[in-house]
Amino acid sequence: RKEVEQDPGPFNVPEGATVAFNCTYSNSASQSFFWYRQDCRKEPKLLMSVYSSGNEDGRFTAQLNRASQYISLLIRDSKLSDSATYLCAVPTGGGNKLTFGTGTQLKVEL
């Protein structure tokens, strides 16, 4: 099993739709998880951190399921500007060394 695994997509959704991505991780000892957004191979930008069961920020909700070892990202009322690649990241090893999933591509269409 890969350390961090994501469905690459692409997810093509209409504007206003709700879309959810999952990310599975293999290290059951992981305590924190991150969702990053990456536009056109620019630098990843932190979207949300998840330290316990979940986190919510406006239209974005991240949830953690420790029993099944996955985190999810839910985007409500999708906007065209949400089109990007969403990267799941899990600290593995010392400090904040991150292992990334390959990313899930989202395309929001009119």
Add this chain to the structure above:
Amino acid sequence: NAGVMQNPRHLVRRRGQEARLRCSPMKGHSHVYWYRQLPEEGLKFMVYLQKENIIDESGMPKERFSAEFPKEGPSILRIQQVVRGDSAAYFCASSPPGQGEDEAFFGQGTRLTVV
């Protein structure tokens, strides 16, 4: 408070030349991480450094690649005798001191093209 600063943003090198990539962490951050993103691939960890120490270099290729984070000045990722396969985006991230699993913030990256 400036973010993570990387330079140059774009770097073109001929095969066999050396590439030096620089990264200045965010103010107050003493941990630096380098990642590489090959075309059409995800981000891969390369090396984790603290001031004057390499903590984890498990993702570094065995040859031609080296990294340092001196007491003064930026962190440097050095690639000797570059080959076409080194063409990629190299991102630096920094996080604050401590043993916790804190957020890491990324610089804008250096896009290396080997011709």
